[in-house]
Structures are given as structure tokens and as C-alpha cells.
Amino acid sequence: MYRSAGIVLALLLLAPVTAGAATAAFQTTDPAGRPLDSVVLSLIPVARGALPAPRPARISQAGKAFSPIVSVVQTGTPIEFPNNDTVRHHVYSFSPAKVFELKLYAGKPEKPVLFDKPGVVVLGCNIHDHMVAYVVVVDTPWSVVSGLDGSARIADLPSGDYLLQVWHPRRLGLPDLPVRTIRVNGELSEKVVVELKP
Numbered sequence: 709m710y711r712s713a714g715i716v717l718a719l720l721l722l723a724p725v726t727a728g729a730a731t732a733a734f735q736t737t738d739p740a741g742r743p744l745d746s747v748v749l750s751l752i753p754v755a756r757g758a759l760p761a762p763r764p765a766r767i768s769q770a771g772k773a774f775s776p777i778v779s780v781v782q783t784g785t786p787i788e789f790p791n792n793d794t795v796r797h798h799v800y801s802f803s804p805a806k807v808f809e810l811k812l813y814a815g816k817p818e819k820p821v822l823f824d825k826p827g828v829v830v831l832g833c834n835i836h837d838h839m840v841a842y843v844v845v846v847d848t849p850w851s852v853v854s855g856l857d858g859s860a861r862i863a864d865l866p867s868g869d870y871l872l873q874v875w876h877p878r879r880l881g882l883p884d885l886p887v888r889t890i891r892v893n894g895e896l897s898e899k900v901v902v903e904l905k906p
């Protein structure tokens with residue numbers, strides 16, 4: 709009696725989490741099969757429905773470097789740029805997807821910057837030429853950046869058809885990789901090979 713009540717309760721608790729939500733696991737490598745980090749993987753739903761609202765993001769500066777160096781955000785995401793260094797930074801972008809500058813500042817700038825157009829945004833600092841970061845802005849909340857071991861996963865993925873878009877900082881200036889269609893109706897595991905500039 710107690711046991712069956714427990715099982716019913718467990719099923720009730722599980723149902724809302726698993727209903728139509730899968731996880732996509734990716735393994736990214738270079739053509740030689742070596743794990744590749746910093747690969748941006750985006751699953752863009754083919755059927756355009758209402759998407760969840762973008763969640764705020766953050767790119768901080770510490771040790772005269774951006775962190776993270778590679779980000780992917782949904783179109784419409786506000787990004788904060790807190791400066792954790794004692795020196796001041798002057799963050800800017802000339803990329804068509806987002807032209808902006810945060811003039812010489814310490815601490816946290818007053819307002820986040822709204823990334824409102826899809827595309828690749830290259831960030832720099834006027835004071836420290838070696839500082840660089842990349843923000844990939846995509847029309848989907850389902851995206852991820854691969855880790856040092858080349859693995860990445862996207863959770864809570866509703867069933868349906870998606871376009872898999874792939875990007876890497878060392879592909880700047882190269883033609884976009886072909887977009888692949890992926891059907892999600894359960895757990896998914898994909899290998900992704902990325903050719904880089906020599």
C-alpha cells in the first residue's frame with residue numbers, strides 16, 4: 709500500500725520534467741579526430757513557435773581577459789560586462805550584428821548591452837589590444853559551447869525538427885559550415901567535425 713503510493717508519487721513528480729523534453733549530447737572534433745573546445749552548437753527550431761524569453765547573460769573581465777571568451781546567447785539577450793580588474797576597460801564591437809562601446813569604466817556598467825540581432829559579435833578592449841571575446845547571437849534558447857573535452861549537451865529540448873548551426877572562433881572569415889537538419893524525439897547523440905583555418 710505504502711509502496712504503490714510511493715510509486716504513483718514518483719511518476720507524478722517525473723512526468724512534467726520528461727514530457728517531450730530530450731537531451732542532445734554532442735562530441736566535437738577537428739578533422740583529425742582531436743576533441744575541439746569552444747565550438748558553438750545551436751539548434752534552431754524549424755517550426756517557428758513562441759520561444760522562451762532570453763535570460764540575461766554576463767561576460768566579465770578579470771586578469772585583463774574576457775570570461776567567457778566564447779558565448780552563445782538568444783537574440784534579445786541583455787549582457788552585463790562587470791569589470792573585476794583594478795584597471796579600467798573600454799569594451800567595444802564593430803561587428804554589424806552589434807555595434808557598441810562601453811567607454812572606459814571600472815566596476816559594473818550602469819546598463820547591460822542588448823544583443824538584439826542574430827550574428828557573430830567580436831568584442832575588444834580599446835586599452836588592452838590582446839583582449840578578445842566572441843558572442844554568437846542565435847534565434848534559439850537551445851545552444852551550447854563545447855568544453856575542453858569537446859563534449860556539450862543541450863537539455864530540455866522539446867520534440868521536433870531543428871537546424872544545427874555550428875561555429876568556432878577559428879572559422880572567422882571562412883564560409884559558414886553547412887546547416888544540418890536534426891529530428892529530436894528522444895535522447896540524441898551527434899558527432900560534429902569542424903574544419904579550422906590552418
Ligand SMILES: [Cu+2]
Nearest residue numbers: 797833835836
Ligand atoms: Cu581592457
